[in-house]
Amino acid sequence: MNSTSYIELSRGALVSNFDFLKSLYGESIEICSVIKANAYGHGARQYVPLAEQAGVHTFAVFSSEEARVVLQVKQKGSRLIILGSINDNELGWAIRNGIEFYVFSLDRLKKAKEASEGLNMPAAIHLELETGMNRTGLSYPELRKCVNFLSENMEFFRIKGICTHFAGAESIANYTRLSRQTRLFRGRLAWLKEKGIEAEQVHAACSAASLAYPRTRFDMVRVGILQYGFWPSKEIYIQYMTRMKIQSDPLRRIISWKSKIMDIKKVKTGEFVSYGMAYQATEDKLIAIVPVGYSNGYSRSLSNQGRVLIHGERIPVIGMVNMNMLIADVSLLNNPKPGDEVSLIGHQNGAEITVASFSDFTNQLNYEMLTRLPSSIPRYIVD
Numbered sequence: 428m429n430s431t432s433y434i435e436l437s438r439g440a441l442v443s444n445f446d447f448l449k450s451l452y453g454e455s456i457e458i459c460s461v462i463k464a465n466a467y468g469h470g471a472r473q474y475v476p477l478a479e480q481a482g483v484h485t486f487a488v489f490s491s492e493e494a495r496v497v498l499q500v501k502q503k504g505s506r507l508i509i510l511g512s513i514n515d516n517e518l519g520w521a522i523r524n525g526i527e528f529y530v531f532s533l534d535r536l537k538k539a540k541e542a543s544e545g546l547n548m549p550a551a552i553h554l555e556l557e558t559g560m561n562r563t564g565l566s567y568p569e570l571r572k573c574v575n576f577l578s579e580n581m582e583f584f585r586i587k588g589i590c591t592h593f594a595g596a597e598s599i600a601n602y603t604r605l606s607r608q609t610r611l612f613r614g615r616l617a618w619l620k621e622k623g624i625e626a627e628q629v630h631a632a633c634s635a636a637s638l639a640y641p642r643t644r645f646d647m648v649r650v651g652i653l654q655y656g657f658w659p660s661k662e663i664y665i666q667y668m669t670r671m672k673i674q675s676d677p678l679r680r681i682i683s684w685k686s687k688i689m690d691i692k693k694v695k696t697g698e699f700v701s702y703g704m705a706y707q708a709t710e711d712k713l714i715a716i717v718p719v720g721y722s723n724g725y726s727r728s729l730s731n732q733g734r735v736l737i738h739g740e741r742i743p744v745i746g747m748v749n750m751n752m753l754i755a756d757v758s759l760l761n762n763p764k765p766g767d768e769v770s771l772i773g774h775q776n777g778a779e780i781t782v783a784s785f786s787d788f789t790n791q792l793n794y795e796m797l798t799r800l801p802s803s804i805p806r807y808i809v810d
């Protein structure tokens with residue numbers, strides 16, 4: 428192991444999560460696996476083939492840059508959708524490679540037509556509608572222009588999808604805003620149909636919306652965080668468990684993040700550990716140095732807060748997290764040694780450190796903590 432830490436992805440957990448999602452949504456609804464931000468930190472290169480083995484064959488990324496990585500590892504028959512950023516001069520590349528992409532301006536539609544013309548292949552597009560998030564998406568005036576343009580240039584396009592995105596489905600506080608979005612979306616779908624514009628699939632829901640508002644599932648759900656075994660929010664988790672009257676979490680975390688003890692030393696009562704005076708030993712202590720710090724994705728805000736697993740015990744992180752190291756108080760362990768495994772996320776002898784438990788400490792969402800894991804950390808598949 429050259430790297431000071433490594434990530435393991437559990438095949439069993441992934442299969443189990445997709446089985447759960449398939450039974451939840453039913454056979455008629457397609458699962459689109461959202462793997463932007465390096466598959467939420469899991470590692471897109473490793474994750475895509477695993478998901479394919481579990482029977483998932485539609486993937487979505489944010490940018491053309493991410494799509495290039497996925498194109499190298501995905502099966503030929505698997506679909507790939509770019510939800511956001513793609514340069515005009517890459518549209519031809521996307522079309523040639525069968526990559527589907529979002530359209531949220533008339534300009535992109537025109538550029539896509541030009542690229543399609545040059546290749547003599549239709550552009551596979553998803554019309555993204557503005558329904559109230561006010562991010563990307565075709566507003567009504569822009570949509571009208573697109574409809575006119577499409578009607579005259581139908582041979583250059585394959586309308587794979589008509590879609591929208593919700594502004595915060597993970598919190599019931601946004602209920603009114605989301606209901607309004609859903610109503611508007613349905614209205615626009617009907618209007619488009621009148622104009623002769625229909626798509627192969629209608630899609631709107633992310634993880635949270637698919638749970639909290641099942642009627643937003645339409646033909647396809649764009650599943651991000653759930654597939655990795657995390658809930659979009661505590662609220663959604665509690666709501667789901669209560670509604671289904673179940674006690675144990677149906678999801679399993681796929682990711683584990685591990686390192687090893689690099690050094691052990693004794694610290695006398697009254698001494699300070701690591702930079703500054705953030706931690707003072709109130710008694711004689713035994714400490715372990717772990718070669719993972721904030722440059723490796725272990726947040727500095729976990730200083731004096733985080734927990735790691737060593738010998739199956741939850742061990743406090745003491746003092747400031749450094750750029751490349753953290754320090755753990757192993758005084759209560761029986762003979763900890765350099766080389767002993769340290770779990771930063773995941774299981775060890777029945778104990779678990781969840782990313783969510785990080786997030787409670789650091790006020791970061793699961794999403795942010797995961798996507799901060801550097802792509803340079805090696806990823807391995809385990810069963």
Ligand SMILES: *Cc1c(COP(=O)(O)O)cnc(C)c1O
Pocket residue numbers: 461463510592632633634635649650651652653659
């Ligand atoms: C990220 C993203 C998703 C997935 O969101 P989750 O909350 O992780 O399920 C779905 N759709 C779009 C457009 C996204 O950007």
